[in-house]
Amino acid sequence: MIDELEFKIDLQSGRIDKILADFMPKTSRSQIQAWIKGGNLSVNGEVVKANYKVQLGDTLKLTIPEAEKINVTPENIPLDIVFEDDDLLVVNKPTGMVVHPSKGHLTGTLVNGLLYHVNTLSEGTAYVRPGIVHRIDMDTSGLLVVAKTNEAHQKLAEQLENHTMEREYYALVHGVISHEDGTIDAPIARMHIDRKKRTVAEGGKHAITHFEVVERFKNYTLVKLNLETGRTHQIRVHMKYIGHPVVGDPMYGPSETITGFGQFLHAATLGFVHPTTKETMHFEAPLPDYFADKLAELRKI
Numbered sequence: 001m002i003d004e005l006e007f008k009i010d011l012q013s014g015r016i017d018k019i020l021a022d023f024m025p026k027t028s029r030s031q032i033q034a035w036i037k038g039g040n041l042s043v044n045g046e047v048v049k050a051n052y053k054v055q056l057g058d059t060l061k062l063t064i065p066e067a068e069k070i071n072v073t074p075e076n077i078p079l080d081i082v083f084e085d086d087d088l089l090v091v092n093k094p095t096g097m098v099v100h101p102s103k104g105h106l107t108g109t110l111v112n113g114l115l116y117h118v119n120t121l122s123e124g125t126a127y128v129r130p131g132i133v134h135r136i137d138m139d140t141s142g143l144l145v146v147a148k149t150n151e152a153h154q155k156l157a158e159q160l161e162n163h164t165m166e167r168e169y170y171a172l173v174h175g176v177i178s179h180e181d182g183t184i185d186a187p188i189a190r191m192h193i194d195r196k197k198r199t200v201a202e203g204g205k206h207a208i209t210h211f212e213v214v215e216r217f218k219n220y221t222l223v224k225l226n227l228e229t230g231r232t233h234q235i236r237v238h239m240k241y242i243g244h245p246v247v248g249d250p251m252y253g254p255s256e257t258i259t260g261f262g263q264f265l266h267a268a269t270l271g272f273v274h275p276t277t278k279e280t281m282h283f284e285a286p287l288p289d290y291f292a293d294k295l296a297e298l299r300k301i
Contacts, residue, residue, distance in 0.1 A: 003064040009054050016043070017050040027147070030133075030157045031123055035062065072101050072130075077113030082283055087152040087276050088145055089118065089131075092285045095141040095262040100129045114146060121146070121171065122153035133157055134165075134230060139250070142267025143285050147275075149256045160230060166271030169225045169235060169288060170287060171215070171216040172264035172294065173244040174254065177221045181212035196231045197251060200241045207231045208240045217298040220247060235265060263293055283289035 017036060021029045033170070035041060036050045040063045043052060046273055080092040093099070093110055100111040114121060114131055121131030131146040147153035159165040173285045189204030191197045208228035215222040221244065225235055236252045239245055245253040248263040257263070271282045286292070 005062045007060040007062070009056055009058040009060065013054055013069065015050070016041070016048060016052045016054050016060070019054050020060070021154060027123070027154075029154045031150075035064065038065070040065065044293055057192055072109075072115060073107065074114050074116035075107060075112040077108065079110075079113050079117055081117070082143065082285065084118075084279070085111060087112075087274070088147055088151055088156070090270060090281075090283050091144050091146060093136060093141060093144055093267075095139050095288065095290075098138045099135045100124075100132050101142070105271055110144070118148065120148050122148060122150045124153070134160055135231065136267050137236075137263075137265075138266045139248070139262030139292075140267060140296075141262075141285075141288050143270040143283055144267070145270060145272060152275040156272060158275075159272050166269060166272070166282070167227045167230070167267065168269035169227070170266045170268050170291075171223050171225060171235060171239065172220050172247040172258075172291070173223055173239050174247060174257070175219070175244045176216050176219065177213050177223065177244060179213075181210070182240060184209045184211070186238060188234060188237055198231070198237045200237060205229075205231055207234050207238065208236060211239075215295070218301050220298060222295065236263070258294065264294065266291060 009019070017029060017033050020032050024032065033050045039047050041048060042061045043054065043058050081089055082092050083090040091110065098109045101109050111130060111132065124130045124132050131148065133145050133147050133153060135144060136144060145156055147156055161247050185208045186200040187202065187204030188198050189201040189209045191199045206229060209221045210226045210228065213221055214224050228232060233252070236246050236249050240252040246263045246265050247253065250263070266287055267285070268287070269284050271280070273279070275279050
């Protein structure tokens with residue numbers, strides 16, 4: 001069944017996605033943005049984008065499509081759960097695991113495992129993404145926060161959008177970086193010839209990555225990176241852009257690289273304000289064994 005909701009703006013003004021979030025407190029803002037992106041929201045009869053600024057007197061009409069039945073199968077997949085309470089989980093994802101089902105990856109994902117291990121997850125932004133606030137690539141390991149309720153999802157998503165969620169990564173990259181630190185401020189867009197890949201391009205989405213050198217090797221550098229924005233493949237695209245692609249990256253790295261374990265990229269630190277208790281949460285995950293072993297091997301060269 002398709003629902004149609006109508007709102008009359010007589011008190012508030014501001015971004016339309018934020019206004020709708022106030023009207024619909026039990027619906028995550030990311031879900032609202034997905035509906036808007038899908039063309040399901042009109043203002044005074046005209047379809048608008050999520051950054052539209054509502055004006056007093058505007059009439060908003062939201063068409064909520066019939067929810068697709070979640071046909072993702074719960075699977076008894078071992079999960080490294082670092083923290084869990086009634087609102088959220090923090091999971092340390094291994095390399096090789098896809099975060100949510102997609103074409104070609106319908107089983108064995110983090111979502112499949114979550115549906116088996118917990119009783120409730122937030123709606124997410126699509127029927128195959130319950131609980132998923134943010135993602136990391138299949139061949140990237142490390143920490144993710146997962147929402148159990150829509151309220152928690154919305155507040156965590158807002159921290160992501162406001163760049164107040166702490167996310168720190170370690171990456172082994174090709175080449176020896178001569179300077180100690182740097183900031184990559186370069187917009188990222190989809191490639192026209194291959195829509196699965198991203199590239200730095202004028203007119204792309206704003207993207208900023210900060211990095212500092214941790215250790216140098218003969219032909220490689222270990223770097224620590226902090227994300228100011230969270231674009232798809234951001235670290236991988238930005239490091240390639242400055243001539244130091246991530247080691248083992250099958251999409252953006254050179255053909256001659258260290259292989260066998262996926263890319264050497266690990267989400268090591270995650271910090272955020274708890275959506276209910278308001279406590280500042282901080283989590284760290286050590287480098288996977290294969291990553292630590294490779295660094296030990298490089299130190300001997």
